[in-house]
Amino acid sequence: MTARYLQTPIMHRVVEHNGIVYLGGVTADDESLDMEGQTRQVLSKIDGYLEQAGTGNTRLLTATIFLTDLTLKPAMDLVWKEWVGGCDLPTRATVGVADLGGKALVEIVITAAISSLPKS
Amino acid sequence: MTARYLQTPIMHRVVEHNGIVYLGGVTADDESLDMEGQTRQVLSKIDGYLEQAGTGNTRLLTATIFLTDLTLKPAMDLVWKEWVGGCDLPTRATVGVADLGGKALVEIVITAAISSLPKS
């Protein structure tokens, strides 16, 4: 079964299939913020999207983080570490890219599990 | 079970595992085309790859779209919206990158579901 949430003209913000939740790329609403501020907004939006699908940031599987300026990675990491806490961290890839649109400094793509399956 | 289709020297164009279809990155065959034309070619090739695995663009889960010039995003979006239609949209991340090889303007990576599983 596939469930889709929060439709925009070009995507669903959240798609769930067979126990995995896929989120679209998330950027900050206020692009005048610095890296720390933008990252906080992005992760707060991700919290909302995960909740929409009945999961949360303790069930993360993967994160792909695009930054327009890798020298700002430490500011992003600071907020990231706070958010993920000390356990159940996902895998992560962080890539410096040319352009995320407007003044976006960071875009994050997340996948998460809905719930634990019976142990095999 | 894993099924693999359309082998090239470096990849399979299509891999299916446990009900999920993964496509490799798709660029246009004719890179002299503009963004609209390249996007049409890319999505047409994706239709063929999805069909190869027994699915189609009403079962999309995720799309990752790389563009070499984000100012051309509206032209890509125009063709994208036509292609996905009004429902069952996947999640999407769109990222401006430095180079997709040759004169490629757009590269799209898709995942899709094979079929609906019994509702839980």
Added chain:
Amino acid sequence: MTARYLQTPIMHRVVEHNGIVYLGGVTADDESLDMEGQTRQVLSKIDGYLEQAGTGNTRLLTATIFLTDLTLKPAMDLVWKEWVGGCDLPTRATVGVADLGGKALVEIVITAAISSLPKS
């Protein structure tokens, strides 16, 4: 069930959920190496991560390869082809990006299957 291996301050290098193994982005430890050398180091590290999760490079599902200089793709491909061998190739997307941190020339993100499921 979700299993997580090799924790760093910001991620787990390996996460397994429901039979799929997700690896974080892998770069070379010695960034003074050329593309061929860095790719060898990356794939060797990936071998270790896959083994940690009880799988290997004959069960690859997808590869996303980020390069800071696409003109060096042939050198990467040479090592890649050796590594994947002639069958059971994953899907692949190769993207030229602005910056992978330090002197990293290549970063690879892999997903793989743990084992074959019963045929349906």
